[in-house]
Amino acid sequence: MIWDRQELKSVIREKIGEHKFVVVSNREPYIHIYSAGGIKCITPASGMTTALDPVMTASGGTWVAAGMGEADREVVDAKDRVQVPPDAPAYTLRRVWLSREEANAFYYSYSNEGLWPLCHIVHVRPVFREKDWQVYTAVNRRFADVVLEEVGDDTAFVFIQDYHFALLSAMIKEKRPDIIVAQFWHIPWPNPEAFRVCPNAAEILDGLLGNDILGFHIRYDCLNFLDSVDRFLEVRIDRERLSAFKGGLETLVRPFPISVDFDRIEKIADSAAVSERVRAIRGDFRFKGRFLAVGIDRMDYTKGIVERFAAVDRFLEKYPEYVGKFVFLQLGPLSRIHIQRYKQYNDEIYHAMVDINERWGRSGWEPIVLQKVQLGLEEVVSYFRAADLCVVSSIHDGMNLVAKEFVAARTDDSGVLILSQFTGSSRELEQALLVNPLAADRFADAIKQGLEMTEAEKGERMRKMRETVRENNVYRWAGKIVNEMKKLL
Numbered sequence: 001m002i003w004d005r006q007e008l009k010s011v012i013r014e015k016i017g018e019h020k021f022v023v024v025s026n027r028e029p030y031i032h033i034y035s036a037g038g039i040k041c042i043t044p045a046s047g048m049t050t051a052l053d054p055v056m057t058a059s060g061g062t063w064v065a066a067g068m069g070e071a072d073r074e075v076v077d078a079k080d081r082v083q084v085p086p087d088a089p090a091y092t093l094r095r096v097w098l099s100r101e102e103a104n105a106f107y108y109s110y111s112n113e114g115l116w117p118l119c120h121i122v123h124v125r126p127v128f129r130e131k132d133w134q135v136y137t138a139v140n141r142r143f144a145d146v147v148l149e150e151v152g153d154d155t156a157f158v159f160i161q162d163y164h165f166a167l168l169s170a171m172i173k174e175k176r177p178d179i180i181v182a183q184f185w186h187i188p189w190p191n192p193e194a195f196r197v198c199p200n201a202a203e204i205l206d207g208l209l210g211n212d213i214l215g216f217h218i219r220y221d222c223l224n225f226l227d228s229v230d231r232f233l234e235v236r237i238d239r240e241r242l243s244a245f246k247g248g249l250e251t252l253v254r255p256f257p258i259s260v261d262f263d264r265i266e267k268i269a270d271s272a273a274v275s276e277r278v279r280a281i282r283g284d285f286r287f288k289g290r291f292l293a294v295g296i297d298r299m300d301y302t303k304g305i306v307e308r309f310a311a312v313d314r315f316l317e318k319y320p321e322y323v324g325k326f327v328f329l330q331l332g333p334l335s336r337i338h339i340q341r342y343k344q345y346n347d348e349i350y351h352a353m354v355d356i357n358e359r360w361g362r363s364g365w366e367p368i369v370l371q372k373v374q375l376g377l378e379e380v381v382s383y384f385r386a387a388d389l390c391v392v393s394s395i396h397d398g399m400n401l402v403a404k405e406f407v408a409a410r411t412d413d414s415g416v417l418i419l420s421q422f423t424g425s426s427r428e429l430e431q432a433l434l435v436n437p438l439a440a441d442r443f444a445d446a447i448k449q450g451l452e453m454t455e456a457e458k459g460e461r462m463r464k465m466r467e468t469v470r471e472n473n474v475y476r477w478a479g480k481i482v483n484e485m486k487k488l489l
Contacts, residue, residue, distance in 0.1 A: 002470065002471060003473055003475035003476040003479055004263060004473075004475055005054050005261075005263075005475060007475060007479070008054055008055065008058060008478055008479050009057070009058035011479045011482060011483070012055060012058035012482060013058060013059075015482050015483060015485070015486040016059055016157060016486075018155065019154075019155045019156055019157050019180075020062070020150070020151055020154045020155070020156040020157070021055070021059035021060075021061030021062075021156070021159070022061055022062050022063075022147055022150055022151060022156055022157070022158045023052055023055070023056060023061065023064070023158075023159045023160075023161065024063075024064045024065070024143060024147060024158065024160045024161060024165060024168065025049075025052075025063070025065050025160075025161035025162065025164075026065065026111075026161075026164040026165075027044060027048065027049065027065060027066075027068075028044075028063070028065035028067065028068060028069075028093060028095065029043065029044075029049040029052070029053055029056075029063055029065070029093065030042070030043060030082075030084045030085065030086070030093060031068060031069035031072065032069045032070075032071040032072050032075050032082075033069050033070050033071050034070055034071050039071045039074055041075075041084075041085075041086045048161055048162070048186065051258060051259075051261075051474045051477060051478055052161075052478065053085075054475065054478070055159075055478045055482070056090070056091040057085075057090040057091060059091065060090060061091050061092070062081075062092040062093075062094050062150045063084075063091060063092070063093050063094065064094045064096060064146050064147055064150065065093065065094075065095065065096065066095070066096050066097075066098050066103070067095030067096065067097055072095055073095075080094060080095045080096070080097070081094050081095075082095070094146060094150055096142060096143060096146055098139065101135075102135055102138075104338070105131065105132045105135035105136070106132075106135050106136050106139040107164065108336065108338050108339055109127070109129060109132040109135075110128070110129075110132035110133055110135070110136040111136070111163060111164050112336055112339060113126065113127040113339055113341070114127055114128045114198070115163045115198075116163070116187065116302075117341075118190060118194065118195065118197065118198055119163065119187045119188050119189060120187065120188060120190075120395070120396040120397075121188075121190050121194050121396055122301055122302050122395045122396050124301055124341055126197065126198070128198060128199050128200070133199075133200055136167075137167060140165055140166070140167040140168045140207075141167075141171055143165060143168055144168055144171035144172050144175075147172055148172065151176065151179065155178065155179070156179050156180070157179075157180050157181075157182070157482075158179055158180070158181045158182070159182050159183070159481070159485075160181065160182070160183040160184075161183070161184055162184070162185065162186045162187070163185060163186070163187055165183070166207045166208055167203070167204070167207035168183075168207070168210075169181045169183055169208065169210035169211040170206065170209070170210025171207075172210065173210045173249070177249075180212050180485050180489070181210065181211050181212055181213075182211060182212060182213035182214070182215065182481060182484070182485050183211045183213070183214050184215040184216075184256065184481070185208075185216050185221070185225075185398075186217075186258070186398055186399075187398045188216075188217075188221055188224075188396055188397070188398045188424075189216060189221040189222075189224045189228070190224060190228075191224050191228075192224070192228045192230075192231040192232075195224075196231070196232075201232050202232045202233060205228060205232055206233065206246075208251070209229070209233075209244055209246045209249070209251045210249070210251075211251050212249070212250075212251065212252065212485070212488050213251070213252045213254060213481070213484050213485060213488070214252070214253050214254070215253075215254050215255070215256040215481060216253070216254075216255055216398070217256070217258060217398045217424040218255050218398075218399075218424045218427055219255045221255070221398070222253045222254065222255055226239065226242065229244050233246070242254060252484070254484065256477055256480055256481055257399060257424060257428065257472065257477065258399050258401070258474065258477050259401070259404055259469060259472050259473050259474045259477055260401050260404045260405050260408055260469065260473065260474055261473065261475075262408045262469050262470045262474075263473075265377070265381060265405060265408035265409055266408055266409075266411055268377060268378055268381045268409075269381050269384075269385055269409045269410070269411045273378060274378060274381055274382045274385060277378070277379070277382035277386075278382055278385045278386045281382060281383065282386050285364070286327060286365075286366070286369060290324075290325050290326060290327050290365075291322070291325060291327070291389075291451050292327055292329060292386060292387050292388050292389075293312075293326070293327070293328045293329070293387060293388060293389035293390070293391055293418075293447065293450075294328075294329045294330075294331065294383050294384070294390055294391070295308055295328070295329070295330045295332075295390070295391045295392070295393070296331045296332055296380055296384075296390075296402055297330075297392075297402065298332050298333055299332060299334050299335050299342070299345065299346050299349060300335045300336075300342070300345070301341065301345045301395075302394055302395055302396055303393070303394050303395075303397075304393035304394050304395045304420060305330060305349050305393070306345075306349060307393055307437040307438060307440070307443070308328070308330075308391050308393040308437065308443070309328075309330075309349070309352045309353060309356055309368060310352070310440045310443075311393070311435075311437075311440050311443035311444050311446075311447065312356065312367055312368060312444075312447070313356045313359070313360075313440075314440040314441060314443070314444040315443075315444035315447045315448065316360050316367060317444075318441070318444050318445075318448075319444070319448050322448075323360060323362070323367075324362055324365050326367065326451070327366075327367060327368075327369060328367060328368050328369070328391070329369045329371070329383070329387075330349075330353075330368065330369070330371070331371050331373060331375060331383060332373070332375075333372060333373065333374040333375075334346060334372055349370065350370070356368055380405065380409075381405070381409045384406045384410065384415070385409055385410070385412070385415075387415060388415065388416065388450070388451065389415070389416050389418060389447065389450045390402075390403070390406040390415065390417050390418070391418045391447075392406075392417070392420055392423065392425070393418070393435065393437040393443070394422060394423050394437070395420070395422060395437055395438075396422050397420070397422065397423040397424060397425070398424050399423065399424035399425055400419075400420075400423040400424065401425075403417060403419050403423065403425040403429055403432070404429070404469050407429065407462065407466055407468075407469045408469055410462050410466065413458070413459045413462045413463050413466070414458050414462060415458065415462060416432075416433060416450035416451075416453055416461075417429065417432040417433065418432065418433045418443075418446050418447065418450055419432035419435070420434075420435060420436075420437050421434045421435065421436055422436075428468050428469075429468065429469075431460075431461035431462075431464045431465050432461070432465065433446045433449060
């Protein structure tokens with residue numbers, strides 16, 4: 001069965017029934033900002049919000065998230081609620097307010113200086129401070145109080161998102177053990193040897209075992225999590241069932257590979273607006289008549305941007321016949337620049353580009369074009385359609401939806417995906433050219449292979465990948481999790 005938005009809605013109505021449905025995330029699905037015409041509502045670029053918005057629309061539930069928009073307080077009611085989407089209200093957004101100090105300690109420090117590098121294992125040392133842990137714990141407690149207030153005395157399903165809320169499920173279960181709680185961990189889970197450096201390892205594992213269902217992208221992460229539990233806690237592990245038993249509660253640990261809205265991206269890709277953008281991109285003097293490779297990422301050290309630049313450098317060195325005939329376009333926004341390591345990485349990206357362009361550049365041509373911009377989905381799809389190659393070279397990624405978006409956008413059954421073997425996506429997109437981002441010579445060879453691949457081979461590879469992404473789309477991901485939650489009633 002091919003899942004779509006309507007199928008998911010039907011499953012939600014059937015499975016949830018009279019239960020309230022509450023989603024919890026740090027990032028909110030809609031943000032209110034000031035504009036020239038007053039207050040404007042925008043949708044942040046996020047695979048998570050794309051995945052969960054149809055679930056919430058179907059359930060008519062409540063989404064609890066931190067209010068981050070400059071005008072967010074202006075539109076909520078006395079209980080900090082606002083109905084969304086603004087054009088056709090279908091569910092409630094409940095905003096939680098964090099001070100600047102709380103946001104810094106909870107989000108930037110503990111979550112993204114500590115847990116993010118810990119889980120990705122990219123040779124960036126995690127930073128853990130006791131004061132940040134205390135704020136992280138306090139914010140989790142505040143979200144638990146809000147969730148319990150929203151549920152009231154009703155039965156409910158609560159679906160928690162990501163590594164910002166490792167303690168939340170246990171806090172909810174303390175007061176309402178009857179509530180069914182699931183959590184999806186959107187990033188990898190490290191092996192026990194790596195995880196043991198976290199000073200709060202036992203508390204985090206104990207908190208996550210408050211879930212009835214704990215989801216990861218791939219089975220490997222599930223096994224790493226169970227190995228970590230076995231190392232740090234006195235609980236019973238059932239490896240055949242992929243579960244852990246603690247205090248009378250069984251936590252099912254399951255792989256749920258997240259995906260994209262294939263139909264939506266496909267429709268955008270075939271639009272007249274995208275066709276016009278593609279003509280403009282290919283007509284740009286920097287790209288006209290040349291092979292074009294693109295990378296679209298946040299400026300994050302897990303994404304392997306410096307490594308892909310090194311591969312371009314090695315490619316031009318090994319295959320000088322492509323000098324002047326090939327351009328790599330790197331697009332994407334700055335990320336978490338409040339964190340020192342991200343500032344340093346941003347500088348590394350810039351200096352790598354400058355060095356390579358100085359080494360190889362000619363009059364009217366530079367091999368690397370870097371644009372630090374936030375792109376809308378239509379713009380992203382346009383660059384994917386204009387490109388000969390898409391490069392995804394993450395050093396470590398739980399899934400990576402850029403790869404799947406590229407595949408969904410190629411309705412012409414063309415284009416080549418160069419994909420890191422260290423992404424969850426590589427388990428599904430086997431027809432991509434898989435690379436080790438740290439092996440510059442082989443990476444360079446993959447670029448050449450992609451550029452010289454026949455149209456017939458491109459088509460065969462792309463059709464197989466498109467069928468995979470079409471079938472395993474974001475609605476299937478959400479529907480499988482809801483099905484698992486329903487079984488626990």
